[in-house]
Amino acid sequence: MRKTNVAASENAYYETDVSNATDAGAVASSREIEIASGSEIASTADGGTGVAIDLNSDMGESFGRWKLGDDEALLQVVSSANVACGFHAGDPSVMLRTLEYAASRGVVVGTHVAYRDLAGFGRRHVDAAPAELRADVMYQIAALEGVARSVGAAVRYVKPHGALYNRIVRDEVQAQAVVDAIRSVDDSLAILTQPGAVVGQVAEAEGLRVFHEAFADRAYNADGTLVSRRLPGAVITDPAEVAARVLRMVQCHEVEAIDGSIVALHADSVCVHGDSPFAVAMARAVRARLEAEAIVIRSFAPSMSDSAESDSQSAVTGAWMSVSGESDNQTLKPGPQMTDSAESDNQSAKTGVQLSVSPESDTQAARGRGLTCVS
Structure with a gap:
C-alpha cells in the first residue's frame, strides 16, 4: 500500500449546479465545477474530457537592450500572461510590445x-511602509491597465512577484497593503498566490477572488512543501517528465514526493519555470501532453470581448497552469513557496498548505469522469 499525504487548497470560489447529479463524477450541466478536485469542468462541446486548464506565463521582463525570455514563443503556447510593470523588470516600451502581442x-x-527593485529583479525583501507599498502596487496596476486599454486588452488579475510574493505569504501588514491597492484601483481583479498564504485569506475577507498554484518542475517534500533548491533533484528539467507530472496533477490531483510518497494536490494553478534553455520546449511538451488527453487549454479569466456567460465563468476557480518567465533561482510563485535562503525555506514550510478532500475521493471523482489515475 502506498503512503499518502494530504497537502492541498480548497477552491476559493466556485459555481455549483449539482442538485440533479447522481454521483460525485456526474456533470449536472456544461458549467458545473467539480468542487472536490479544484478543476474546472468544461463544456462537453469542447470535445474533451470536460477538464479545462489555463497556461500562464510571466513575461515582459526584458529591459531596454537586455532581453529575458522568449515572450513571443511562449505567447503562442499560453492563454494568460503576467506582465511586469517596470518595478522589478520591464519598461514602458517592453510593456507595450508585450501587451500588443498578447x-x-x-x-x-x-x-x-x-x-521597487530593478537592480535585484524584485528578489530582495523591502521593508516598505504599508502606505508606500499600497501606492507602489496601485501605480503598477494602473500603469498596466492603461497601456493594456490602449491595445484593446483588459487586465484580469494580479500576481505578485518574487520577494513581495513570498513576504505576503506570511506578513499580514504587507498583505493588507497589497489587497487594499487592488481594491482601490480595480476590485474586479483576482489575485494569484500560494495555498495557505495570508494574502489569500485577507483577499477573500475583502471580497476578492483568489487562485492558488502548485509547481510542475519542482520536487515536493512529503508534507507538501517544495524541496530546497540546494538539494539534489529539487528542480526537474526534463520536458517529458514535467509533462507527465502535470498530467497526473490535473487528472488525479496528486504528485509524487521526493521520498516516493503521494501528496494530494488541489491547486488552481500549475507553474512551470520558463527562463531556462528548455522553457519553450517544456511549455510545448506540457500543452501537447494535455491536449493529447483531450484536456482543454483556456484562460481562467476571460477577456472583456468574451460573452457575458464566459465572463461569469471567470469567477470560477479551475485548475490552471502557469509558465514562469523568471529566473529559476528566484523566489517565485510557489505553493508552498521556496526561496534561496534557508530562512525563507523554513518560513515557507511553516506556512504550510490548506487541507482539502481526501486523495481517495479525488481518485474516485477522476475515475468517474473516465480519467486514468496513476496507481
Whole structure:
C-alpha cells in the first residue's frame, strides 16, 4: 500500500449546479465545477474530457537592450500572461510590445506587481511602509491597465512577484497593503498566490477572488512543501517528465514526493519555470501532453470581448497552469513557496498548505469522469 499525504487548497470560489447529479463524477450541466478536485469542468462541446486548464506565463521582463525570455514563443503556447510593470523588470516600451502581442494572440493579461527593485529583479525583501507599498502596487496596476486599454486588452488579475510574493505569504501588514491597492484601483481583479498564504485569506475577507498554484518542475517534500533548491533533484528539467507530472496533477490531483510518497494536490494553478534553455520546449511538451488527453487549454479569466456567460465563468476557480518567465533561482510563485535562503525555506514550510478532500475521493471523482489515475 502506498503512503499518502494530504497537502492541498480548497477552491476559493466556485459555481455549483449539482442538485440533479447522481454521483460525485456526474456533470449536472456544461458549467458545473467539480468542487472536490479544484478543476474546472468544461463544456462537453469542447470535445474533451470536460477538464479545462489555463497556461500562464510571466513575461515582459526584458529591459531596454537586455532581453529575458522568449515572450513571443511562449505567447503562442499560453492563454494568460503576467506582465511586469517596470518595478522589478520591464519598461514602458517592453510593456507595450508585450501587451500588443498578447492582444493579437488573444492571450489574457494580468499584472505582475513587485517591490521597487530593478537592480535585484524584485528578489530582495523591502521593508516598505504599508502606505508606500499600497501606492507602489496601485501605480503598477494602473500603469498596466492603461497601456493594456490602449491595445484593446483588459487586465484580469494580479500576481505578485518574487520577494513581495513570498513576504505576503506570511506578513499580514504587507498583505493588507497589497489587497487594499487592488481594491482601490480595480476590485474586479483576482489575485494569484500560494495555498495557505495570508494574502489569500485577507483577499477573500475583502471580497476578492483568489487562485492558488502548485509547481510542475519542482520536487515536493512529503508534507507538501517544495524541496530546497540546494538539494539534489529539487528542480526537474526534463520536458517529458514535467509533462507527465502535470498530467497526473490535473487528472488525479496528486504528485509524487521526493521520498516516493503521494501528496494530494488541489491547486488552481500549475507553474512551470520558463527562463531556462528548455522553457519553450517544456511549455510545448506540457500543452501537447494535455491536449493529447483531450484536456482543454483556456484562460481562467476571460477577456472583456468574451460573452457575458464566459465572463461569469471567470469567477470560477479551475485548475490552471502557469509558465514562469523568471529566473529559476528566484523566489517565485510557489505553493508552498521556496526561496534561496534557508530562512525563507523554513518560513515557507511553516506556512504550510490548506487541507482539502481526501486523495481517495479525488481518485474516485477522476475515475468517474473516465480519467486514468496513476496507481
